[in-house]
Amino acid sequence: MRYRSLLAGLAAACCCVAAQAAGEHERRLAAEIAVMAGDTRRLMAGEGGPLEREGLVKRLNGALSSLPLSLRRAKSDPSSVVAMRASIKRRDWRALAAVLATLKRRHPFDPRLLLVAAPTAEMRALGASIHTTTCAGCHDAASGDSLLPAKNLSAQLASMPREEFAARLLLGVRGDRTTGLRNPFSDFELAALIASYSRPSGTR
Numbered sequence: 001m002r003y004r005s006l007l008a009g010l011a012a013a014c015c016c017v018a019a020q021a022a023g024e025h026e027r028r029l030a031a032e033i034a035v036m037a038g039d040t041r042r043l044m045a046g047e048g049g050p051l052e053r054e055g056l057v058k059r060l061n062g063a064l065s066s067l068p069l070s071l072r073r074a075k076s077d078p079s080s081v082v083a084m085r086a087s088i089k090r091r092d093w094r095a096l097a098a099v100l101a102t103l104k105r106r107h108p109f110d111p112r113l114l115l116v117a118a119p120t121a122e123m124r125a126l127g128a129s130i131h132t133t134t135c136a137g138c139h140d141a142a143s144g145d146s147l148l149p150a151k152n153l154s155a156q157l158a159s160m161p162r163e164e165f166a167a168r169l170l171l172g173v174r175g176d177r178t179t180g181l182r183n184p185f186s187d188f189e190l191a192a193l194i195a196s197y198s199r200p201s202g203t204r
């Protein structure tokens with residue numbers, strides 16, 4: 001009897017871990033889609049210099065290469081990826097944005113854990129100290145036109161919907177693609193970073 005309940009407990013724990021992994025996978029997929037949609041919007045709006053735009057196209061193509069697998073893992077239909085590839089080839093940002101908008105509705109990114117309505121002073125201080133020690137070296141230097149500019153993060157947050165910035169932050173402190181770093185921060189630390197980047201104007 002005791003053995004059976006132990007087995008039941010183990011099964012429940014495995015289920016829980018599996019459900020968590022699936023949840024995390026779905027969350028990252030939703031964030032990827034939100035960032036792709038944001039990058040497409042930037043291309044459509046003609047933002048950035050020629051090199052940065054080329055970098056955005058490269059990044060979109062890179063994201064598309066892992067998207068079919070991620071969609072399949074989320075039990076979603078990957079067939080739209082072919083059309084998206086063709087749109088990028090034609091530089092047809094409007095068509096790409098339309099497909100991404102549909103995917104976004106199917107896989108909405110939930111930024112609630114990362115966006116705190118009224119962060120405390122301690123939280124802002126935590127964000128600011130993580131930024132100074134780990135991010136400022138690259139992000140606070142002036143960025144000219146390059147393939148992968150590291151931008152001022154407060155300015156970047158101000159230039160886009162907060163949800164999109166949260167998705168970008170969740171996908172990681174990437175440096176560049178070659179480092180392949182995964183995000184080492186907890187949701188609370190990411191929320192603290194966002195809080196520190198969204199200081200009321202004039203205080204930063």
Ligand code: HEC
Nearest residue numbers: 035134135138148149150168169172173174175176177193
């Ligand atoms: C070694 C340099 C380096 C460090 C350190 C670094 N970054 Fe970056 N970061 C970059 C570069 C380069 C890019 C632009 C390339 C890209 O977006 O993939 C970038 C892009 C980003 C983006 C935007 C991604 C997007 O989708 O446009 C965010 C957000 C970001 N970094 C946050 C951080 C935070 C937060 C930290 C510190 C915890 C950090 N980075 C540390 C170099 C760095």
